[in-house]
Amino acid sequence: MLKEELDLRTLDDDTISEDCSRTSDAAEAWWFLFIAGDMIVMERGGVISVPLAANPTALGLQGGREWHLGTLDGHRCYGAEIGINMPIPDGMAAWGLRDLYEHLDKSHHRIAMKASHMIEWDRTTGFCSRCGTETRRAEGVVAKECPACGFLMFPRLSPAVIVLIERDNKLLLARARRFKADVYSVLAGFVEPGETLEETVRREIEEEVGIRVKNIRYFGSQPWPFPDSLMIGFTAEYESGEIRIEEEEIVDAGWFEPDSLPNIPGKISIARQLIDWFIEGKSKGASKTPL
Numbered sequence: 001m002l003k004e005e006l007d008l009r010t011l012d013d014d015t016i017s018e019d020c021s022r023t024s025d026a027a028e029a030w031w032f033l034f035i036a037g038d039m040i041v042m043e044r045g046g047v048i049s050v051p052l053a054a055n056p057t058a059l060g061l062q063g064g065r066e067w068h069l070g071t072l073d074g075h076r077c078y079g080a081e082i083g084i085n086m087p088i089p090d091g092m093a094a095w096g097l098r099d100l101y102e103h104l105d106k107s108h109h110r111i112a113m114k115a116s117h118m119i120e121w122d123r124t125t126g127f128c129s130r131c132g133t134e135t136r137r138a139e140g141v142v143a144k145e146c147p148a149c150g151f152l153m154f155p156r157l158s159p160a161v162i163v164l165i166e167r168d169n170k171l172l173l174a175r176a177r178r179f180k181a182d183v184y185s186v187l188a189g190f191v192e193p194g195e196t197l198e199e200t201v202r203r204e205i206e207e208e209v210g211i212r213v214k215n216i217r218y219f220g221s222q223p224w225p226f227p228d229s230l231m232i233g234f235t236a237e238y239e240s241g242e243i244r245i246e247e248e249e250i251v252d253a254g255w256f257e258p259d260s261l262p263n264i265p266g267k268i269s270i271a272r273q274l275i276d277w278f279i280e281g282k283s284k285g286a287s288k289t290p291l
């Protein structure tokens with residue numbers, strides 16, 4: 001098992017507890033504070049950390065859209081948004097979530113991702129999407145409700161499949177138009193209403209690169225709050241067809257040997273975990289089984 005996968009897979013309910021039974025009586029909490037989409041962290045002596053404080057005011061900040069996210073190490077965790085014009089105090093800085101991945105403890109980063117998702121959802125559900133009335137928080141459930149018509153809006157999750165395709169010890173990588181220049185990755189696409197995940201895998205691959213696959217197997221999943229996805233990873237084997245790229249979305253695609261890969265995504269992503277898992281299996285020469 002790769003280290004990154006281990007980190008994701010061992011973060012169980014005991015690590016991030018939704019109940020408060022293990023909350024210490026210390027009033028300090030972990031604060032996952034966002035300003036203009038970036039997270040505010042402590043920067044002291046070259047060490048990056050999540051602020052631990054009674055409230056944002058104690059840090060010299062003022063927050064809104066506050067959500068309780070669970071409990072970690074005996075402290076409650078909260079996400080909140082800071083006004084875009086508020087100055088960031090000395091000793092603190094705003095970082096992008098992707099950049100923070102290498103600097104934060106994995107459990108802190110997981111909660112930071114959740115905080116980002118919740119704040120963005122809160123921001124975009126201020127009014128009922130059925131009747132236009134201003135919403136409020138529902139009681140006893142994580143949702144916003146409309147006081148006029150009773151409509152409930154739950155946090156939005158947009159599931160997407162991501163697939164590593166193997167053919168004769170090579171893997172298929174593609175450069176999407178939305179990627180930074182020169183980065184190649186495995187294929188991904190959103191699930192459409194009425195589809196099973198396996199149907200999404202077949203449809204996306206056929207649409208984007210014109211090939212058919214077989215032996216679709218579940219690999220793992222990853223919350224991906226940019227802004228609200230859940231990535232569901234699969235492996236698959238080539239069955240038939242030749243690569244024919246869908247030019248609106250894909251710039252280039254091809255089969256790559258494990259020892260001659262182009263630039264690939266960073267370690268934060270399940271795309272990279274899929275690629276690393278494939279490479280590791282090939283370097284060991286062992287038969288691979290999804291974890």
Ligand SMILES: [Zn+2]
Nearest residue numbers: 128131146149
């Ligand atoms: Zn309404």
